[in-house]
Amino acid sequence: MKYNSIGEVSAQFNIPESALRYYEKQGLLPLIERDDAGRRLFSERQVALLQAVVCFKNTHMPIKSIKQYMEMIVEGDATLKRRLAMMKEHKQRILDEIATLTEYLPAIDEKIERYIKQIGEERP
Amino acid sequence: MKYNSIGEVSAQFNIPESALRYYEKQGLLPLIERDDAGRRLFSERQVALLQAVVCFKNTHMPIKSIKQYMEMIVEGDATLKRRLAMMKEHKQRILDEIATLTEYLPAIDEKIERYIKQIGEERP
DNA sequence: TCTTGACTTAAACCATGGTTTAAGTCGTAT
DNA sequence: ATACGACTTAAACCATGGTTTAAGTCAAGA
Incomplete structure (x- = not known):
């Protein structure tokens, strides 16, 4: 080995x-x-x-x-069900985290757009 | 106010x-x-x-x-460009984080599928 | 008047996830 | 022989992001 x-x-x-x-x-x-x-x-x-x-x-x-x-x-195999449950929970936490990050992206984009606009107005 | x-x-x-x-x-x-x-x-x-x-x-x-x-x-407005740059960087970090989480999801799903299969074989 | 509830502070404490340090043990190349 | 590089340990240290505690202030109601 x-x-x-x-x-x-x-x-x-x-x-x-x-x-x-x-x-x-x-x-x-x-x-x-x-x-x-x-x-x-x-x-x-x-x-x-x-x-x-x-x-x-x-x-x-x-x-x-x-x-x-x-x-x-x-x-060993006695824990298969618990491991399955744990992986399912972990998967759900990952999905929740992706959802949270995705939900906040528009707020960041709005700030980006706003700053671009403001900078354009400042230096005309 | x-x-x-x-x-x-x-x-x-x-x-x-x-x-x-x-x-x-x-x-x-x-x-x-x-x-x-x-x-x-x-x-x-x-x-x-x-x-x-x-x-x-x-x-x-x-x-x-x-x-x-x-x-x-x-x-104030003197920092608009730096704030814009910061928001762009932060957005990229969010996207990277979403990408990382998304990339690992299949590995978690494989474990889930494997455990379901193994549990099915154990209790026939 | 006195108590109660909502607030204040500084300082201590805590959990998480490590890194760094100091001192030592091997195996190998010079 | 000895020096070097790769490894070992325990213990100390660190950063991050808070919470908890102790002591006090203040306004309002009984």
């Missing part, structure tokens, strides 16, 4: 090593193996799980929730 | 009074007047500016940036 060092993973995902260590400490990256010297070994599986963490972080899931999700993955 | 107390504004916008006081302290609500007892008086103008603050906060503009914007409003 191919293992990646923390430096390699940091470079691949453009995430500081300090953040990866912090994520592991917070329980976002459970079951990371170590070599004889205590250095982290990221398996392909861990890299895939980190990809999920990246997805969750980019969609603003709190660290505590990501941790719960990862704990459920470790727990 | 109609003035609103901090309690009224708090109720209207569903924002804690502590947050409104914090916003003023941080410079997000400049030029708020006071009565003889030192109590804040929100004019219609201030309420309108607060509406802008709410818009910026809901679209994740940092407090420091909102403060800069409000300082430019106080400064």
Whole structure:
């Protein structure tokens, strides 16, 4: 099996090593193996799980929730329903967030239009 | 002129009074007047500016940036171009954020579909 | 008069999400 | 041998965005 060092993973995902260590400490990256010297070994599986963490972080899931999700993955199939419910809720929060941002865009556009107009009138 | 107390504004916008006081302290609500007892008086103008603050906060503009914007409003027409540039940048950040959220939605949907499928196979 | 409710302040406190620092351990190339 | 680069840890530090607390002021009603 191919293992990646923390430096390699940091470079691949453009995430500081300090953040990866912090994520592991917070329980976002459970079951990371170590070599004889205590250095982290990221398996392909861990890299895939980190990809999920990246997805969750980019969609603003709190660290505590990501941790719960990862704990459920470790727990196995008994948590499938809860994981499904969690993903449905998270999807809804993403949709709500998109809706909020979209709703406020016209207000920003109005300010832009107003400033363009005012600047045009100022320097005639 | 109609003035609103901090309690009224708090109720209207569903924002804690502590947050409104914090916003003023941080410079997000400049030029708020006071009565003889030192109590804040929100004019219609201030309420309108607060509406802008709410818009910026809901679209994740940092407090420091909102403060800069409000300082430019106080400064007057000399800052019109800078305000326009700021609004254009902020709009782009909103669009980028919507794009990011939208890009990750399929990954969440895949997990949802996978869990539905797996749960269906588990309880046949 | 005295209490109550709405307000004031400064300062302390809190949660979230990390980064930085200091000290140390390896493996490898010179 | 030793120096270097990549890694380790715990603990301290930081930024952001507030909330909470303690002590006080003021106006109005019982």
